[in-house]
Amino acid sequence: MSCTQAHGRLEVLQIYRLLQYIHENHKERIAWMVELGVENLINLTEPKDGLGVLHVAVSANNHELVSFLLSLGAHPNVQDKRGRTPTMLAAQLGNEHIVSVLMDNRADLSLQDAGGHGVLFYCIYPTKRHARCLQVALKGDADVNNVSSEGVHVFQRMCEKAEECAPLCFDMLEAGADPNAANRTTGVTALMSAVKAGCLQLVRAILRRGGDxxxxxxxxxxxxxxxxxxxxxxxxxxxxxxxxxxxxxxxxxxxxxxxxxxxxxxxxxxxxxxxxxxxxxxxxxxxxxxxxxxxxxxxxxxxxxxxxxxxxxxxxPTSSPWTLTLYDWSQENQTEIRQACGEGLDTVSTEKFISVIENLRAPVDTHQLSEVISANDKKREGLINLNDFIKGVNYIDKPFLHSSYVAKKKKKGKGAAKGGGKKKKKGKKKGKCVLLMPICTRPPELMARRPDGGPPHFMMEMYTNSSDVRRFDRHHPPEHPLANDSGWYMEKPRRAYVDMASCVKNGDLQTVDLALSQGVPVDVKDTFYKMPLMVACSSGNVEMVQYLLRKGADVNTCDQFFWTPLHHAAHAGHMEIMKLLLEAGATVDAIALNGGTPLMRAIESSRSSCVELLIKAGANVALETEKGQNCLDVATDFADSKIINLVKDKMDSLLKIKEPKRKGLKPKSAKAKGAAAPTDTHSVTAGPTPLKKDSKSIVLQNAHITTGRTNAVDITFVPKTVWGKPPTTSQLMSQMEEPYSLLTS
Structure with missing residues (x-):
């Protein structure tokens, strides 16, 4: 059924306005237009491509909107100028829910497009979604023997893609597809296509159902x-x-x-x-x-x-051709032969064997069958050994058996058994190491696709500006929202998806904001278990970190190595981001998979300011990794004197606090610290008197020099200005305007 095309200026304007509201998913406006518009507006089609309201809603994969339009009286059998119905578009997109809704509203699955293709042609895609759409269409009595105007049979077309679409072919056979379906132009049958695709199971299924x-x-x-x-x-x-x-x-x-x-x-x-x-x-x-x-x-x-x-x-003289055919048939149908004779039985009577062979329609006549029985029952006991019959050893020459085509295992040499040579070590041969699961990537079953069939959530829809850039841009916005009529005459750009990590690294706040507004979780994990906040911390994007924290990102979430965002920020040496994370409640002593802490990652980055920030925030310098290394060991390995001093001072302060007071010693007052030592050498003390160390002693000076405590002055040259290529005015303006427009929104 092809609906009426809009004629006249009023109908054309109203159908385009209605389609625009469907693009915007504005249900109140849609109901208002259907109620007050021209008669039967909801079933009119636009004059250019012949698209109706259901075509647009189905193309948007909007299940609720399709149900809403059907409730307003939209006809499910509307055809565009190419003859496509909404059911065909839904099947092509792999949306089985929309196909089911349209079928519940009496969609006609026997309709064909301009090329003679039915709805089943639109299901030929190698995905599980399209397989479910095919099953729904088959339940609705879709034509399994549909032939296009070019003479292409739908089942033969599926068999051409059997390498990827084998489940679809099996469903078609179960639904009654012709096993001898052929292309009327080339004469290629479904069996030929299955053989060419290399799908052996489909070849067997077609032959068992009568394929020639x-x-x-x-x-x-x-x-x-x-x-x-x-x-x-x-x-x-x-x-x-x-x-x-x-x-x-x-x-x-x-x-x-x-x-x-x-x-x-x-x-x-x-x-x-x-x-x-x-x-x-x-x-x-x-x-x-x-x-x-x-x-x-x-x-x-x-x-x-x-x-x-x-x-x-x-x-x-060789084996007869009919014996070879019977032997090949028995190899192909040995499971059916055993089931018909009775499972677990190795021998059956001659009468039972003859009835089974005749019921299974073996390629042999009565006289030939008697010759086979006499060859397998040489003792005239009236019993047939099924194993011997299937192996063919009694009536087929050995070079003709299938077992002769199997590569034989090499026998071990006799010299090794005699002890004349070196003995080889026993054990399995080393082969390729097959990992049970990926180490750094998420398995596919954990990356579920979206409900509408789109990519996983970490693939974000790219933000595109739909305005006419020749008239409006960021510097010349429209004075009023209605003044921007670009959507009326510009084609809507196709959806493009980009990886979450790329968006965050590039600072694309518009795309991230669009994804979060569409329901994508703020802590979504990508293929490498990384979340947007972790990527932003690694790349040093302060504005992105602020935006994600405002959206409720978890500062203590971790990846597969138990690294938190603070680990990533400390490893990259971004002190400003570390301050934001600590203010947001990040755990300062979060332990990674190998026992590493954010302080150890900051030490590895050789940023003394980051190390000092974490120490002041209360980081524990005494924690150790699984290898038994503490923060001082890590600092010594990276050989940064300033960081070594910071860690040593912190550890020394902890030792002084934990050092117990000696018995009998009174704590000195503040005055006694600055006063001279008492001259009475006969005074008695309860504990041993420590020896006074000479400050000019060579041994003491040498110890100070080796530990780095003597005149520790940092002489590293730090330039006041780092020269480079200055940014352009447009780059400076974009950096100033774009981030803060989202942050203040």
């Missing part, structure tokens, strides 16, 4: 040709189990052996030759398969083809 393995395309290519092109031995074995023609010729008079020789797979060449493909057939260019393999440099394939040519010339 001998169907040919317009170029006379079969599924076996495509399997040989890809060098897929398993696919060739599956096709052989369903009686695929091994000697079929293409338009270039090429057998599957020609394509297998070009791919260079020796096992494929050997298997095809054993199953009846003639190795002496020449193609249109008068070339044998062996010559193709030789010219391509595939020595192993050329060797196998040479053996096949010799065997075909000698005409030696």
């Amino acid at each position: 393995p001998n169907a040919l395309s317009t170029e006379r290519l079969s599924a076996l040709h495509l399997a040989a092109m890809g060098g897929s031995l398993e696919a060739i074995q599956v096709l052989s189990a369903y009686s695929a023609n091994m000697g079929v010729l293409s338009m270039d008079i090429c057998t599957p052996l020609h394509y297998a020789a070009a791919s260079g797979d020796a096992n494929c060449c050997r298997f095809l030759a054993q199953r009846g493909c003639n190795p002496k057939v020449k193609n249109k260019d008068d070339v044998l398969p062996r010559q193709i393999a030789k010219d391509s440099g595939h020595k192993a394939a050329a060797k196998e083809l040479r053996k096949a040519e010799k065997k075909s010339a000698t005409n030696r």
Whole structure:
């Protein structure tokens, strides 16, 4: 159903105004326009692209707005000029909730667009969301055998993308899709597409539901040709189990052996030759398969083809073709055979075996089946061993068995057992180390996508200015909000998402503010477990730190290494940010995974001002890491004399406070400290009298010099001005205006 297009100036203006309100999600204005506008305004379409109200709401992924418009009388089967319905757009976006709502309001899933594509064509995407949309559409009786105007079958198109969309193909088969679906232009069937995509499970499913393995395309290519092109031995074995023609010729008079020789797979060449493909057939260019393999440099394939040519010339008796087909079929259906005979049974009676083989429609007649039974029941006991039948050892020559294609393990040398050589150490071979989970990155299951199907929350929607920059900018804003009519004639920019860390590093306050206004948590974690406040502290963006703290960012949150924002700020040496964090209540002695504290990170940054700030804030210098290093050890490793003195002074002050008072000594008064020592040498004291140290002693001076306590004067040159390229006027104005406009808002 295609709705009426707006005609006349009044209808056109009103439908554009209504669409504008839908863009803005202004429900009161929408209801007002529908009530007071022209008749049936909600089902009119705009004249340019034929979009209706539901098209715009679905494109915005707004589930509530779609339900609201349907309640106002919007028709769910509106088609635009390309024939697309809102259901098709919702399926293309992977929003199963909107698809369900439209179906509940009697959306017609049999409608097709201008190209003849139904709703199922719009579900062919390799995501779980689109798989759920397909399941919802199949419940609504969507056409599983829809063919476009170009002759493309929807199931065949899905099989072309089976490498990524295999679950969709299985759902289509369960819903009744034609297993022999083909492209009417090229003749390529769904089975050929599945073989070319390399999806072996889908190939088995199509064949079990009746897919024709001998169907040919317009170029006379079969599924076996495509399997040989890809060098897929398993696919060739599956096709052989369903009686695929091994000697079929293409338009270039090429057998599957020609394509297998070009791919260079020796096992494929050997298997095809054993199953009846003639190795002496020449193609249109008068070339044998062996010559193709030789010219391509595939020595192993050329060797196998040479053996096949010799065997075909000698005409030696080999296993019959029907026995090979039956053996391949038994390998493919061994699970069904065991279940039909009874699980856990190794032997069954002859009558039971015959009934099972006939019920499973094995490619064998009665006379051939009696020959197989006689080969497997040589003692005439009336019992068949299922293991021997499936292995094929009693009626198939050993070189034709599937087990002969499996690489054999190398046997250990006999010299090692005799003790003649060096004994090798026992143990497993060293291989690649496979980690159970990423060390520094979050696993995908912890990064859930948004409810509307968008990217995870740490990917923020980029802020874009929708105004006409040729008329308005930050220096020339519109005098009144209604004067900025840019949204009427400018196309709305497409949504672009940017990583949270990039926004914070670049100081993009507008994008961060837009993300927080849309419900993104202020402490959202990115792929590397980092939160916006941590990134801002590492990059030194003071304005961003102030903004995030105002928005309620947690100052004591930690990453996978238990680093807090204070760790990051101290490691980067940003003293102003450290002051803000401490004022906001950051834990000064937060312990990281290896036992490191913010004070140790500040010592590593070699910023004495940051170290002094943390010491004054009460940081504990006596804490140790897991390696047993305290703050003094870390400072000694980084060899900054000023920081070493700061840490030593703090540790000495702690030792003086903890030092116990000696018994019998009276505390000296303030006057006694400045007075001269008493001259009475016969006075008696309760404790031992300490020896008076000579200040000019060489030993004492040497000890002071080695510990750095003598004339500790910092002679580091600190320039008053750091010269560089001065910023432009526009850069200075932007730095002054943009941050504070958000901070004061």
